[in-house]
Amino acid sequence: MAPSKISLRGVTKSFGSKKVLQGIDLDVAHAESMVIIGGSGTGKSVLLKCILGLMRPDLGSIAIDGEETTKLSDNARQRVMRKFGMLFQGGALFDSLRVWENVAFGPIQSDGMAPAKARDVAIAKLGAVGLGPEIGELFPSELSGGMQKRVALARAIAREPEIIFFDEPTTGLDPIMADVINDLIVKCVSDLGATAVSITHDMASARKIGHRIAMLYEGQLIWQGPVADIDRSGNAHVEQFIHGRAEGPIRMQVRRL
């Protein structure tokens, strides 16, 4: 078997006394699209940040292309980082730069592309997420939430990275635009041969973009398997989650009004 693109073993992360990840084992193969589902606040975003090295896990190993990354020096980490693109849940656009400069940031700063050429690339990427060239001249604060999300998506894929993380790519978009974005993600994986890890609460999106699905619950991946098997997982937690039922083994921490 070919070595995994991403391989996690026993990844553990706590914030003070709050245990968020409690021993995550995960393998994502080359050119595979993995979808992670799970309740709000279960640590999905934290998991991605650990893999990216933005947070240091307390325990466990994370290997990218077989290379252990948890103990890398700054320079070596930068080299590994070049493989990644990330769509942040909150967009994280640079608010002091214009939209096209945001999208062209990776090509210019890390690939040394000439600004004029990077601008064309940026406008093409903006077109792919349904934004015209005139949007490129605006500042992020002048865009709607859904438009910001799409700009962030364009920025994440602008360098055509080997590995792309999408943290809730379709949240805040209308259903039609959401499907356009789903198609775009599928295209990134099939055309560019990228490896993708996506977080979503949108089961329609999960079914469309994922090859495999994993569910995070109480700090562990309680189920993972091919997307076709999600309806016969035989796991009560997964059943409840994908059908969005309030009744079931997952208890929400709410009190009656």
Add this chain to the structure above:
Amino acid sequence: MSIPLITTLGRMTLAFLATIGAVTAFAGHAVRRAVLPPYYHRQILHQMLEIGYYSLPVIGFTAIFTGMVLALQSYTGFARFSAESAIPNVVVVSLTRELGPVLASLMVAGRVGAAMAAEIGTMRVTEQIDALTTLSTDPFKYLVAPRLIAGTLTMPLLVLVSDIIGVLGGFLVGVYKLDFNDAAYLRNTMDFLQFQDVFSGLVKAAVFGFLITLMGCYHGYTSKGGAQGVGMATTNAVVSASILIFTFNYFLTEAFFAR
């Protein structure tokens, strides 16, 4: 009764020492990253403009009134000894050695240090700094180093301008209010001025410029939470920069002029 007091004091001392350690590590890391390529020239230039050019009005006002009040105050004192002729020299030496660098730096700390902490702090809490990293751009090189370099280089220039405007303030009061002969005032200003007076002030300015931008970057970079965290970072940046300016001012003066 005294035990809790000692515990609190001990805890505060430890926290203080830990902060000094963290700031030193931050500064060391920033300087190490700053000397290695790539260099972000446009960022450096932009920051020099932000720190230097846009501070000119504030610095100008501070300097001219400081020079004026110095002339006025030293006149009231020196007239008692019939030593009015020393006034131009007192004005220029106080300005170049002490008041120029210290007052200009305090104004810049309020203006630039606060803005820096707010900007970098907002970038931190909205994950823009994380986004920089994922676009394989080192935030220390892209955000911190240009500010430190610009602060260290620009502050001496600002202080030089402030020295000149301050002397002009003293000159105006001297000539138009205290009836000095204008040529005599200028001659007295230049005759006793030593190279070291000006030079030591500029060295101080460079150190203060580094400290102001370091505090702005450090508090912004390490800010947590939302708007409140950024607000706290801004306050801390200004307060700590001001304290450092006064502390370093003493030790630099001692290093330059003590025998």
